[in-house]
Amino acid sequence: MSPVSSPASRSRPWLWLVLLLLGSVTVTVAWLFAALTTGTQAGWMAVVTALEAAWMLRLGAFPAGRARVIVTVLATVVITAAANWGIAATYIGGPMGLAPWESALRMGPYLAWTLLSLANGLAEAVWLVIALLVAWRAAR
Secondary structure, three states: OOOOOOHHHOOOOOHHHHHHHHHHHHHHHHHHHHHHHHOOOOOOHHHHHHHHHHHHHHHOOOOOOHHHHHHHHHHHHHHHHHHHHHHHHHHHHHHHOOOHHHHHHHOOHHHHHHHHHHHOOHHHHHHHHHHHHHHHHHHO
């Protein structure tokens, strides 16, 4: 007779990706709501994003090491860019009667860059640097 492995002991190498994608969408929407509610860019949400990415990778059993640090830092940067794109799309598309996702699909990179460079200042840059340091530390 061969031993039966319990469901908990089976390896699921794809679980970290599913959890990271789910968490990324959730924190991006939360960042968008926080920014629209406060009327600011809510740069502090970058730190929440870094912690969420590290946590999702740990929950998904992504092995510790250099790869997890790199994935966490990249996820933080990508989520930050997506949230800022969504904020700019909402502000530009709202007066035109477009939903945020419609405006995000129609907005080009040059318009997005112009809007984001006007809206983001030193405080948001500092929050992003802090978030990258938090991502590096939390993913180790």
